Amino acid sequence: VERVALLLVDESTGELVPANWSNRLDKSEVRVPRSIARRALTERAAVITANAVLDARFGSGSVQASQVRAALCVPLMADQDRALGVLYVDSLTASAPFGESDAALCMAFGGLAAVSIAKAHFAAIAHREELVRINFERFFAPGVAATIASAAGGDMPGGERRAGTVL
Numbered sequence: 001v002e003r004v005a006l007l008l009v010d011e012s013t014g015e016l017v018p019a020n021w022s023n024r025l026d027k028s029e030v031r032v033p034r035s036i037a038r039r040a041l042t043e044r045a046a047v048i049t050a051n052a053v054l055d056a057r058f059g060s061g062s063v064q065a066s067q068v069r070a071a072l073c074v075p076l077m078a079d080q081d082r083a084l085g086v087l088y089v090d091s092l093t094a095s096a097p098f099g100e101s102d103a104a105l106c107m108a109f110g111g112l113a114a115v116s117i118a119k120a121h122f123a124a125i126a127h128r129e130e131l132v133r134i135n136f137e138r139f140f141a142p143g144v145a146a147t148i149a150s151a152a153g154g155d156m157p158g159g160e161r162r163a164g165t166v167l
Contacts, residue, residue, distance in 0.1 A: 050097030
């Protein structure tokens with residue numbers, strides 16, 4: 001492997017965004033061919049090609065421009081229905097393609113990465129919700145603050161009728 005890249009799905013746009021990469025050939029950013037990455041996402045399986053330039057599945061300009069030879073791309077699955085991104089590895093000079101054992105190793109590593117990414121995402125959401133709840137507790141009783149914080153998500157302000165006593 002000469003180049004590796006981790007791309008994550010942007011939840012607002014659905015596009016793949018580079019999160020990290022490494023390039024043994026030089027220090028330039030690794031440009032992942034979108035046709036290979038999208039195929040891994042849609043098929044929810046590893047995509048292996050011995051020579052991406054000659055592979056009929058990938059006729060895009062990005063494959064031609066980067067002169068990718070052997071490539072392997074695996075989806076990072078949060079669960080059976082939702083992919084967080086892809087892990088992409090390639091070689092520009094390899095004469096031997098990646099094999100099934102290489103794909104299994106990348107799928108295992110991708111699974112570990114997906115669990116870590118999902119865990120970090122849930123931790124960030126929990127932290128944000130905690131901050132919202134704490135801010136509401138400055139003005140409301142803890143029970144009311146928890147109710148408001150759990151409902152805050154773009155819903156229109158509303159209310160409910162309750163009997164109350166004011167002193």
